[in-house]
Amino acid sequence: MAKKYYQNVDSLKTVDELITAAERSLQTSAAIYTTSSNAPEVLKKSLLAVSGVGAVAAASAGIGATSAGVAGLAGAASFTGASIGTVGAIGAGALLAPVVIPAAILSGIGYILFKSKKQKELRQKVEYRLKKAVTLQNETIQKLKLYMKKLEHAAENLYEENMKLRQKIDELMAINEALMNEIHKMTSDLS
Numbered sequence: 321m322a323k324k325y326y327q328n329v330d331s332l333k334t335v336d337e338l339i340t341a342a343e344r345s346l347q348t349s350a351a352i353y354t355t356s357s358n359a360p361e362v363l364k365k366s367l368l369a370v371s372g373v374g375a376v377a378a379a380s381a382g383i384g385a386t387s388a389g390v391a392g393l394a395g396a397a398s399f400t401g402a403s404i405g406t407v408g409a410i411g412a413g414a415l416l417a418p419v420v421i422p423a424a425i426l427s428g429i430g431y432i433l434f435k436s437k438k439q440k441e442l443r444q445k446v447e448y449r450l451k452k453a454v455t456l457q458n459e460t461i462q463k464l465k466l467y468m469k470k471l472e473h474a475a476e477n478l479y480e481e482n483m484k485l486r487q488k489i490d491e492l493m494a495i496n497e498a499l500m501n502e503i504h505k506m507t508s509d510l511s
Contacts, residue, residue, distance in 0.1 A: 325505035326446055328438075334362045335449045335502050342456040342495045346463060351487035353494070362502070366494035443510065450506040457499040464492040 326332055337360035345352050353359035359367060471485040
């Protein structure tokens, strides 16, 4: 049997913190979270992983930042001297694909297998958070594409605005990566 990431309702705290952080970030165009900010721990890991990736992805605009794969990001990184982090290993295109929850996970097939009411309650709470996380990730992807497009079209003399956009792209990339990790864990627990 696969490893269970969420053993009880209390273990969903990191998911709740990430959902709250994603909702806050989606409500504003300014970057809220940085690696040194009061971001939840689950988000700090992703912020460190994608730090600077927004600038690198935008630099690869010659092949389209939203569909830039490993080659585009790696080339841009070597040109700018930046580190591409974990996002470069799988390509920005993979991170920007909308997520769909497999129907079998949410169909309730597993309810007859539960031994206790607590397990059923935990499953319902994980399913709710999974749906919320997927919705937020899809919203994050849409905003991320919008900000990357804005960055591509920003004038060269608007350095300060470019930096703000890059910070916001980094933040959204981190939130997206953290949501992907949590979605993977919840999907694993529910399958």
